[in-house]
Structure formats: structure tokens, C-alpha cells
Amino acid sequence: MNREASPVTPASRPCWVILNRRKRREQSQHQDDFSALSATSCSKHSVLNARAGRPCHDRRSSLSSTTATRGFLGMLLTLVAFTGGCETVKPWQREALADPIMQPDRNPIAASQLEHIYTSREAATGGATVGGGGCGCN
Amino acid sequence: MSRHNQSISRGPLIAVLLIIVQGSCLAALKAGDSLPDLTSFKLEGKLPDQLKGQVILLDFWASWCAPCKSSFPAMQELHAKYKDKGLTIVAVSVDEKPENMKAFLDAVKVTFCVVRDSGQKLVAAADVPTMPTSILIDRTGKIRIIHAGFDANETTKQYVKEIEQLLGEPKP
Numbered sequence: 001m002n003r004e005a006s007p008v009t010p011a012s013r014p015c016w017v018i019l020n021r022r023k024r025r026e027q028s029q030h031q032d033d034f035s036a037l038s039a040t041s042c043s044k045h046s047v048l049n050a051r052a053g054r055p056c057h058d059r060r061s062s063l064s065s066t067t068a069t070r071g072f073l074g075m076l077l078t079l080v081a082f083t084g085g086c087e088t089v090k091p092w093q094r095e096a097l098a099d100p101i102m103q104p105d106r107n108p109i110a111a112s113q114l115e116h117i118y119t120s121r122e123a124a125t126g127g128a129t130v131g132g133g134g135c136g137c138n
Numbered sequence: 139m140s141r142h143n144q145s146i147s148r149g150p151l152i153a154v155l156l157i158i159v160q161g162s163c164l165a166a167l168k169a170g171d172s173l174p175d176l177t178s179f180k181l182e183g184k185l186p187d188q189l190k191g192q193v194i195l196l197d198f199w200a201s202w203c204a205p206c207k208s209s210f211p212a213m214q215e216l217h218a219k220y221k222d223k224g225l226t227i228v229a230v231s232v233d234e235k236p237e238n239m240k241a242f243l244d245a246v247k248v249t250f251c252v253v254r255d256s257g258q259k260l261v262a263a264a265d266v267p268t269m270p271t272s273i274l275i276d277r278t279g280k281i282r283i284i285h286a287g288f289d290a291n292e293t294t295k296q297y298v299k300e301i302e303q304l305l306g307e308p309k310p
Contacts, residue, residue, distance in 0.1 A: 091269045092232040092261045098202040 166265030169282060173275045179260040181230065183253035192226040193304045194275040195297070198255075198266050200232045201242040206270040209288040210246050216297055217250040223305050224277070227251065232261050232269075274300055278310045 089097065096102070105111035167174075173194065176185055186192075197213065199206035210229075217227050227250035233239040239254055255261050264273070267286045274283040274297075283300055285293060 090262070091266060091271075092198065092200065092258055094269070095200065095202050095232075095234050098200075 166267075167263070167273065167281055167284070169284060171281045173273075173279050173281060174260075174263060176228070176260070179255065179263070180257060181253040181260065182236070182256050184251070185228065185253060186226050186251050189226060189228075190279070191277050191309050192224050193220075193277055193301060195225065195227045195272055195301070196275060197227065197229045197270060197272040198232060198261050198264065199229055199270045201238040202233070203269040205288045207242065207246070208290060209270055209272075209293070210248055212288075212290065212294045212297070213250065214248050216294075216301065217248075220301055220305065221250075224309075225301055225305065228253065230255050230260060232258055234258075272297075274304060276304050277307060 100106070105114070173196070176189070195213070195216070197206075197209070199209065201207065213227055213229065216225065229248075229250060229252045231239045231252060231254040233254060236254060236256070239252075243252060264271070270288050272285045272288075273281055274285070276282045282304060285296070287293070
């Protein structure tokens with residue numbers, strides 16, 4: 001159907017036309033509200049701007065300042081919350097960690113042999129203890 | 139500087155200050171500080187009646203800590219040697235289970251004062267860097283030396299030297 005050619009009567013307006021008009025009307029209303037708000041709260045110089053359809057600069061800067069302050073307050077609270085939660089296990093709190101059940105290897109001799117074999121095979125000194133040079137002969 | 143920029147620069151500054159305040163609330167005991175009142179920490183066990191004017195060896199230990207246990211014979215020797223000259227040893231256990239402390243003390247008989255910091259408040263106030271940690275306090279109640287860890291030969295020699303020096307100082 002050709003939209004340009006067809007006669008548009010109020011009764012037969014397509015919905016997209018109605019929606020566009022409504023949108024334009026809402027935008028215009030919003031602009032009027034903003035101008036009125038600026039005119040009541042800004043300086044004389046800004047009132048002229050507001051009447052000319054330009055937003056009040058004082059108000060805009062105060063709004064951005066408030067947003068920045070809120071942002072930094074949020075960052076500050078987050079920082080304090082996270083740094084407060086950074087806790088290490090204190091030396092006197094290691095009773096549970098010192099329990100023999102926490103040891104991965106119960107037998108120290110077997111653990112030492114396994115470590116020796118591991119470091120030899122990996123051709124490097126071990127991460128846990130001092131191992132051999134990697135030749136497999138020590 | 140505009141107000142907007144001021145608010146930007148002030149945020150991190152306040153954050154850093156808050157972090158410093160948090161850290162300073164948990165400051166550890168250090169040489170030169172006065173020994174806090176031990177009775178205020180609700181320690182389990184009987185503290186010596188007279189601590190004022192004594193040289194005090196305050197030792198933080200636990201039954202699960204091997205070097206702590208190995209320090210007990212040395213401390214018993216020090217106690218036997220210097221108790222009449224004015225040395226008082228107070229061993230503070232940080233064991234969470236009193237039965238563990240009791241089992242160790244049943245095996246190793248000591249005659250110096252042993253108490254338990256059941257709430258771990260004293261040890262937290264002292265913020266000891268390691269286990270064991272022993273603090274030597276002079277006759278005026280000032281912390282003089284802090285020993286972190288225990289080496290059977292080296293630390294015992296240091297104890298003897300330092301205790302004799304502190305005992306030789308005039309009474310307040």
C-alpha cells in the first residue's frame with residue numbers, strides 16, 4: 001500500500017502517525033517544564049537562556065556536581081567495605097590450620113620421597129622444599 | 139579550584155584517612171609502651187598477686203605450636219633461676235580448647251604462672267607477629283624487648299642477658 005498517495009483522514013490515520021504526534025507533544029511538554037523550572041530557580045541571566053529554550057548552566061553544573069559527589073561516596077563506601085573485609089589469619093588463630101588433619105601428606109618420609117621424584121622429573125627445584133638439579137641422579 | 143573538582147579530590151583523601159584510622163585501631167604493642175592491665179582481659183587462671191615492680195616475661199603460646207612447647211623447659215629454668223630476684227613469668231595460652239592446654243601442662247610440669255586467653259583479647263591487643271612471642275617488661279611496667287619466635291639456644295641466651303640487665307635496674 002502506498003502511504004504517500006492514500007488520503008489520510010482523522011478516522012483512518014495509521015497508528016504510527018498518532019504515535020509520532022504524541023511523542024512530539026510529550027517532548028514539547030518536557031521542554032516547557034524544564035524552562036519553567038530553570039526560570040524559577042536560576043539567576044536573571046539564566047532566565048533569559050531558559051526563555052530562549054537553552055537550559056540553565058548553573059543548574060546543570062550543580063546536577064553534575066551532585067552526581068560526582070554521589071559517585072565518589074559510592075566508591076568510598078565500596079573501598080571501605082572491601083578493605084575492612086581484607087583479613088588475614090592471625091598467628092594465634094591458626095589452631096585449626098595446625099591440626100595434623102590439615103596436612104596433605106601424613107607420612108613425612110613418603111612425602112619427602114615423592115617430592116624428590118617430582119623435582120627430578122620436572123627438571124627443577126620443587127616449590128615446597130629444596131630439590132635436586134633435575135638430572136635424576138641425586 | 140571549582141567545587142566539583144574539590145569534591146573529586148576530597149573523596150580519595152577521606153578514604154585513605156579512614157583506612158589509616160582502621161589500621162591504627164588495631165595497633166600492636168611495641169617497645170616503650172606500657173603493659174596494659176592484664177586483669178581487664180578476663181584471662182582464665184590466676185595471675186600473680188604482685189606484678190608491680192617485677193620484671194615480667196609475658197609469653198604467648200599454644201599447645202598446637204611446636205616452638206612454643208619447646209620454649210617451656212627454658213622458661214622453667216629461667217623461672218627457677220630468677221624468680222627470687224624479681225622475675226615473673228606469665229605464659230598466656232591462646233588455645234581455643236582448654237583441654238588441649240591442660241593435656242600439655244599435665245605432660246610438662248611447670249611452676250610459673252600459666253593463664254588462658256579464652257577470648258583471645260589480650261593476644262589480639264598485643265597483635266603478636268608470630269607464635270610464640272614473648273614480651274619482656276621492666277620494673278616500671280614498660281615493654282622493653284619483644285621476641286618473635288623461639289630458637290632453643292639463641293633465644294635462651296638472649297633471655298638470660300636481657301633479664302639480668304632488667305633485674306639490675308633500680309626499682310621504681
